[in-house]
Amino acid sequence: MQTRYVSEPFVNLWRDPGQVRDVDKPSLEHPAHIESWLQMTLSDRLDLVDRMESQSLYGEPVLVLEEQGPWSKVCLPGQITPKDKRGYPGWVPSAQLTFDSDYHQRWNRGPLAWITASHASVKLRSGEEKTVSFMTKLPVIEEGKQEILVRTPEGGTGRLPSDQAIIGHKPELAPPEDRIRIAKQFLGLPYLWAGMSAYGFDCSGFMFRIFEAGGIQIPRDAGIQARYGKRIDRQHLAPGDLVFFAYEQGQGAIHHVGMYIGDGFFIHSPRTGHPIRIDPLTTEPYHREFCWGTRYQGDETD
Structure with missing residues (x-):
């Protein structure tokens, strides 16, 4: 391996x-x-x-x-x-x-520059620019006021705008309102099955990256995301909670996830042909398929 x-x-x-x-x-x-x-x-x-x-x-x-x-x-x-x-x-x-041995060592040692913009341009030493996605992370060589010098996986160096990334071994634990703000920047982005990037998310990939940006690691798929954290019923949902939907009027297999943003609304990446949007939980089929919410407050998957 x-x-x-x-x-x-x-x-x-x-x-x-x-x-x-x-x-x-x-x-x-x-x-x-x-x-x-x-x-x-x-x-x-x-x-x-x-x-x-x-x-x-x-x-x-x-x-x-x-x-x-x-x-x-x-x-x-x-x-x-x-x-x-x-x-x-x-x-x-x-x-x-x-594979580059220096990159490998720096990746494991940290710190990393975590891209917080939806997309960022890495200016390579060769003069080429590589456009990378939200939550791309690269080992830091040097932090400047305007740019961050990073190691690239090919073994070269690149420069990132300082205002498009944060530096650390992982993002700091963020309050729910920050997760909501981050999620809203992707409104209108087309759904992509299996998507984990700002080029297109599926429902659970969207939540995975939003929670990652907020300093919380959650599992990859919706059905597994629902197994961790504290289970919350509909009446006690709070902004930032994950909300899950299941077949058989909420009693069957979980097939969808979004994030509650308050006042009865949630943000999600619905399905192919339907971009990221905000919907009320009273909208069908979500009202009848709601099963429960989950509250993550740290790395419950550890």
């Missing part, structure tokens, strides 16, 4: 390389053509459900379990799941992974 690091703005985690379609090829290249891939039709986006599992951001570590041709079977150690105790499992293109 070897550690590698993501060298694209994000890498898709696929269930089976044999399920990858021609329309997905732009996302498999190095460098990846993300914007081209995101031009998928609605039908193509809907068809991702049985193909994609998750995503990992630029510079994040992956554990390589085996390699088959151009593909690597990996686990994503930052994403808690019962599928594998080492992290979320799946397949990624080997060409989109890299």
Whole structure:
């Protein structure tokens, strides 16, 4: 088992390389053509459900379990799941992974620069600019007033605007109102199945990154997110609580999650074709499918 690091703005985690379609090829290249891939039709986006599992951001570590041709079977150690105790499992293109020993040491030692803007531009020493997502994190070499000098996973250096990142081993624990403010900056962003980046989130990926920005690690998927923290009934919801929805009028399997923002409303990434938005809990099907809320106040997954 070897550690590698993501060298694209994000890498898709696929269930089976044999399920990858021609329309997905732009996302498999190095460098990846993300914007081209995101031009998928609605039908193509809907068809991702049985193909994609998750995503990992630029510079994040992956554990390589085996390699088959151009593909690597990996686990994503930052994403808690019962599928594998080492992290979320799946397949990624080997060409989109890299390793540099200095980066590896700095990643494990910290501190890191955590991107707080929806997107930020990393100015590489070569003159190239790489656009990275919210919650991308890179090892800090030097902090300046205007820019942060960071190590990139390829072994080079880059510069980030200081006002688009925070520095630390992890974000400080933030109050619920900060999580709500952060979440609202993504209103209108298109839904993307398995999305974990500011290029498109699914429901649980959205909550994962918002809570990560608030200094709290939660599991990757909605059904597992609901198992941790303190369970809260509808009458006692407070702003910042997760709210969960289940089939069979709230009695079956959990299939959706959002965050309560107060006054009977919640923010969420609904489904393919419907961007991030705010809805009242009285809206159907959410009213009849609500099962419970969960309050995270720290790293209850530890």
